[in-house]
Amino acid sequence: MEAAVIPPVCETATTGSPRRRTKYCVYANSRHGAQGMTLVTKPETAASLGGGALDFVLPLSSGTTTNATGLLGEAYAIVDVPGRGKGVVATRPIRKWETFMVDYAVMMVDVEFAVDVPARRGYELLARAVEGLGNPGSIKGLGMSNGLARDPVENILRTNAFRAVVGGELHMAVYPVVSRINHACRPNAFLRFYPRQGHTVEVAASQDIRPGEEITHSYITFGQVSSERKENLKKWGFSCTCDLCTASSDEIAASDERREKIAALKQQAIEAFQAGKVYMSLKLTRQILPLLPEENMFQEMADQYENMARIYYVMRDRKNAAKWARKSLEVLVEQGYLKLVKEEDVGRMFARFEDDEGGRY
Secondary structure (H helix, E strand, O other): OOOOEEEEEEEEOOOOOHHHOOEEEEEEEOOOOOOOEEEEEOHHHHHHHOOHHHHOOOOOOOOOOEEOOEEOOOOEEEEEEOOOEEEEEEOOOEOOOOEEEEEEOOEEEEOOHHHHOOHHHHHHHHHHHHHOOOOOHHHHOOOOOOOOOOOHHHHHHHHHOEEEEEOOEEEEEEOOOHHHOEEOOOOOEEEEEEOOOOOEEEEEEOOOEOOOOEEEEOOOOOOOOHHHHHHHOHHHOOOOOOOOOOOOHHHHHHHHHHHHHHHHHHHHHHHHHHOOOHHHHHHHHHHHOOHHHHOOOHHHHHHHHHHHHHHHHHOOOHHHHHHHHHHHHHHHHHOOOOOOOOHHHHHHHHHHHHHHHOOOO
8 A cells, every 4th residue: 555645744943043943844644554653853853764653564453462373353442431531441361471452653742842833833733743644533532631731632642642762852652542541550461662663562461361351551650659659640630549549548558568668678789789798689689579579560570580690690600690680581581572581691681790790899
């Protein structure tokens, strides 16, 4: 199918000296993947991509996955969730660590655009960017909860966008299906971003998910205590009603205590290591490991296993260093970040340890 690339429409910023005012343009391809894609950015940023972002070949479906027996089919549906607006629920059993959704950015906007371009003209360009999509409804139908935005598209961006780097510049990126996934502080899914593959994002399960169960991911950094989560979720304009936040006061207090202990142990382990107290650092890191599953902090496991490998490496215990390095890499394979563990991966990890620590121990 021939690509429907629309000629760019541009606007020059009003800030800065006349000779140095930045130009921003709307670049659009309505046949990029299933929805189309638009990019609001500087011409030099677009030029640095060589057309790659708009021309990267994408699948027409984002809801299927495969295994050894072939196509598994749609794993989810977008539905109305009582008290939460739209949400995503599983339509079949989803296995722990299974990748069940692939989505891609349909709209990316340079973060400096809103500051540099006058509001009225900026809103016009944002509207044009949406209309340049093959399916403008993929953006228009998304939720709006930002009280500071004065324009519907701006509100959608501020409510739903993720950070993305395009041509070395920070942008806001909107993924239309992923944006429908609601938040939970102990989610059952997580995201993997691939900026070099058409700004695609994969969604994988962090636990087994039953048919009819709502799929969730965390909008904020893992491991925060209840007060921190409440404060950091304010910008999304809702009070969290996930299972953790609506648990009994005793359960919330116990969770907060474990999370505070994990954070304290991590800091103490770092300080001990930096002070040359490697045996103390090893002891503290060992105490972290059994606490992580209790808070479903699976994303920390590979890092802590690598920390164990690093400590053993500086102790010159290569056998245990290799053991923990492999455990770290095996977790990354299990979680879908790597295809398989290779011995050269262990060697590269050791080389990094040597570069980082060789002169200190």
